[in-house]
Amino acid sequence: MTYLRNCWYLVGWVKELDEVGWFARTIAEVPLLIMRTVEGGVSALLDRCPHRFAPLSCGKITDGQITCGYHAITFAADGRCLDNPHGAAISALTVPSFAAAVGHTGIWVWIGEQALADPATIPPLDLITRTPASAGLHGYEQIAANYQLCTDNILDLSHADSLHPTSLGGGATTRAQFTVKEHPDRIELNWFAPSDVAPPALDALLPEPNNPADVYLRAIWYAPSVMAVTLGGYPAGHRERGNPETWGIHVMTPSDAGKTHYFYWAGRNCLVEDADLTAMVAVMLQAAFAGEDKPMLEAQQSRVGSTDFNALGPALLRTDEGSVRVRRRLSKLIAAEAACAEREPA
Amino acid sequence: MTYLRNCWYLVGWVKELDEVGWFARTIAEVPLLIMRTVEGGVSALLDRCPHRFAPLSCGKITDGQITCGYHAITFAADGRCLDNPHGAAISALTVPSFAAAVGHTGIWVWIGEQALADPATIPPLDLITRTPASAGLHGYEQIAANYQLCTDNILDLSHADSLHPTSLGGGATTRAQFTVKEHPDRIELNWFAPSDVAPPALDALLPEPNNPADVYLRAIWYAPSVMAVTLGGYPAGHRERGNPETWGIHVMTPSDAGKTHYFYWAGRNCLVEDADLTAMVAVMLQAAFAGEDKPMLEAQQSRVGSTDFNALGPALLRTDEGSVRVRRRLSKLIAAEAACAEREPA
Amino acid sequence: MTYLRNCWYLVGWVKELDEVGWFARTIAEVPLLIMRTVEGGVSALLDRCPHRFAPLSCGKITDGQITCGYHAITFAADGRCLDNPHGAAISALTVPSFAAAVGHTGIWVWIGEQALADPATIPPLDLITRTPASAGLHGYEQIAANYQLCTDNILDLSHADSLHPTSLGGGATTRAQFTVKEHPDRIELNWFAPSDVAPPALDALLPEPNNPADVYLRAIWYAPSVMAVTLGGYPAGHRERGNPETWGIHVMTPSDAGKTHYFYWAGRNCLVEDADLTAMVAVMLQAAFAGEDKPMLEAQQSRVGSTDFNALGPALLRTDEGSVRVRRRLSKLIAAEAACAEREPA
Ligand code: FES
Numbered sequence A, B, C: 001m002t003y004l005r006n007c008w009y010l011v012g013w014v015k016e017l018d019e020v021g022w023f024a025r026t027i028a029e030v031p032l033l034i035m036r037t038v039e040g041g042v043s044a045l046l047d048r049c050p051h052r053f054a055p056l057s058c059g060k061i062t063d064g065q066i067t068c069g070y071h072a073i074t075f076a077a078d079g080r081c082l083d084n085p086h087g088a089a090i091s092a093l094t095v096p097s098f099a100a101a102v103g104h105t106g107i108w109v110w111i112g113e114q115a116l117a118d119p120a121t122i123p124p125l126d127l128i129t130r131t132p133a134s135a136g137l138h139g140y141e142q143i144a145a146n147y148q149l150c151t152d153n154i155l156d157l158s159h160a161d162s163l164h165p166t167s168l169g170g171g172a173t174t175r176a177q178f179t180v181k182e183h184p185d186r187i188e189l190n191w192f193a194p195s196d197v198a199p200p201a202l203d204a205l206l207p208e209p210n211n212p213a214d215v216y217l218r219a220i221w222y223a224p225s226v227m228a229v230t231l232g233g234y235p236a237g238h239r240e241r242g243n244p245e246t247w248g249i250h251v252m253t254p255s256d257a258g259k260t261h262y263f264y265w266a267g268r269n270c271l272v273e274d275a276d277l278t279a280m281v282a283v284m285l286q287a288a289f290a291g292e293d294k295p296m297l298e299a300q301q302s303r304v305g306s307t308d309f310n311a312l313g314p315a316l317l318r319t320d321e322g323s324v325r326v327r328r329r330l331s332k333l334i335a336a337e338a339a340c341a342e343r344e345p346a
């Protein structure tokens, strides 16, 4: 399928790289090898030897170099051939490389036109680094569903009331006032439920749990599939009595048309030193995302199949406005990119 | 592939529904949710929420209602929206439903033009309900082969002589006189083997086992893939000395081009109170159908692949006359339906 | 995909047949049943009953006859119908057969125009039978990669230096002088490494292991994918002091576009009575072929996918000359055959 190419895709968390030094992951049908450079930077190479196409990730990767396992040609982390035991290090022996940047504890890769890759356009998820490490958690799941179904899931957070009733739901989002606002660089969704029941994960942080709260929820979408969610609340009408907020970053990176890398991060603005609480939240979120969202999204995918979602004629509700606008915006971006590519063929 | 649509498909046995209250099954590529209505009737809905296409069978199903597991919209067993927590129960929130009828201990669904669904046209398998429950047994197998290969299997019952020699075969069918007769609503096959060896399953019921018997066998096909088989016999030339009959209903409901739901029922006219005998026959038939037919049909499918059966040029024998006529009749019915659909587009 | 058809394909080793009397194997997408004839010869039939296409290999195979498991029609090993219990043994009931010949301890089948099948054109692998049985070993692996990738593997033996460093590699092949020579019936590759380190498998056979040796290596390719490899050496500059040679036959028979039957044989000209050594070599080769080549070839296939190899633009090196010439030659042979088939339609 056709993906947006001139954009940053989150390809993994920095801590994944730190654990093993490199990893291989397919993004928008492009197999990538992500590794550390000798200078400690990060590089992204096509995970395919230019010689005879063995995956570089089947070779030996050390000290910012890769030696292909098939015929022992060695490449630098930037793709240049360092050593060809069978002749000269001709320029054809260069591994295609992609701009890679570290930002917000993640590794971002630009698979489109390389000259356009500007790290300043990585979605602004500064929240992640502004949160003390003890209050933040990182997660990753693979989902056998199209990334747009995964994005839709976060764009209608009322689903938490039915799918995650004991953790993130409870009913307030379904009852909330809901608005969608388009900005040039993002689409913002807001829910506000005055004097309602806070979702369990928020309620536990309120000064007086089990009491009416003014609950607010915000989801901001950045192209193609990055979302920042804020869930906050306070004793009904009394913001001054304490205003805990929890934050969730949800990034749905397409692997192929039917598979998605789901990266998530969660943090909060209170009890930030309580690493035990963070560990409990991590377990709760994994149960929700891997145990509740993933099976539902995969079942939904099985019913949609390879048909275009809108061609099936979904019964769109007010709660789908975020998804409708995001899908429309993304389609336009992809179409514009395709039109552009046609005018200037490679 | 193209299926006959204006016909009744057996989708399950009533007893399957009674055990669990509902089940999901795909018929002719249409995913169905079969459930009880509050009035105790049976309904068949498209197993796909009209909102965003989650399978309804992933939701909560109780008291003749389904609450979708994704966003908690509730539907009645007839598909109407009963409750939409996110707004009005607009008519777009209606689950497509299909005529469903109970007949002959089975549940039949009509996936074609709903106005044409008339339970009076369910194939006449009254034998099932006329047989005491103690003498009848129900079975179900999934077969990874096209339903027409499964129908062919029953349309040439001489296969039992080679594939089921210790239970349903023995040689008499191969030696029998064989005739095929077309009727407007069915195709009837008859085999008669005078003074021959009765198949083991029949022989055990004869007044004098292990003696020459006049053996008769009849298979009646109803479109698209329902078959009623009678196997009977009596001491050679002496019908008055006892005439046991065993009956088999074989229904091959297509799931998709390469998968078939095989429903079967078996009964008899003698020793009808002997439930132990019935249990023994059930074991024998399962061994034959699951252990002998299924692997053969799946192996045959692997050789046919997605090629049209006739295009491969089978060497047709006299014994294939039933299959040839049935395939020809069914092709005509499907072609007529397609022509009709073209004239009156939906 | 399109395969060369007018050529001999190795379909199995004679010893495989001797162990079980028959086997089924798919060659170039043609499912074959290989069996002994009553005269002790070998026959190759299409593994598909002409009646209704059950695999013959699902039937009963004894005494040079096959009785189909579905409706008990019996065929001779040459494909003629011997018995049809349902009528006459009409000529339509003939199983397509293919020329089969035993040669070099293998069974070779010709799936193309049968009139052209001449056993004299089986590639000259006489080495196999000239080697005492105690010094020869036979192997077989299935590889989930296109057969041409498997052929390429042997056509650049320098891969052993990186992929099999402890057995077949060591570095000499990479450093060797390398020449490729085309002949009308074969393509010959030669490597010569004067005063170098012999690969471990050869070094052990040299009069003075661990000393500089003149190492030579030859690979001869016969269409479509048969290769004979010789690895020999002697104390540097002193051929008269002993000249052990090891031989490898590598036959890559396509099963389908993404699967290959890899048959191999290995022998040597010294210590030929030492069956224990042969057994050790068998273990070493299986470790190399199944444990090192197979995963690499399958990983390479995963990156190539269904795209044409050359269309991906490999960076061709001097060491790829064998592969380039072989692929070019084979393409021409296949194109010529296709052109010929067009002129004389069947
Ligand atoms: S395929 Fe990588 S070195 Fe040859």
Ligand code: FES
Pocket: B049, B050, B051, B052, B053, B054, B068, B069, B070, B071, B072, B073
């Ligand atoms: S998909 Fe069923 S309620 Fe939304």
Ligand code: FES
Pocket: C049, C050, C051, C052, C053, C054, C068, C069, C070, C071, C072, C073
């Ligand atoms: S399919 Fe082989 S005998 Fe009928």
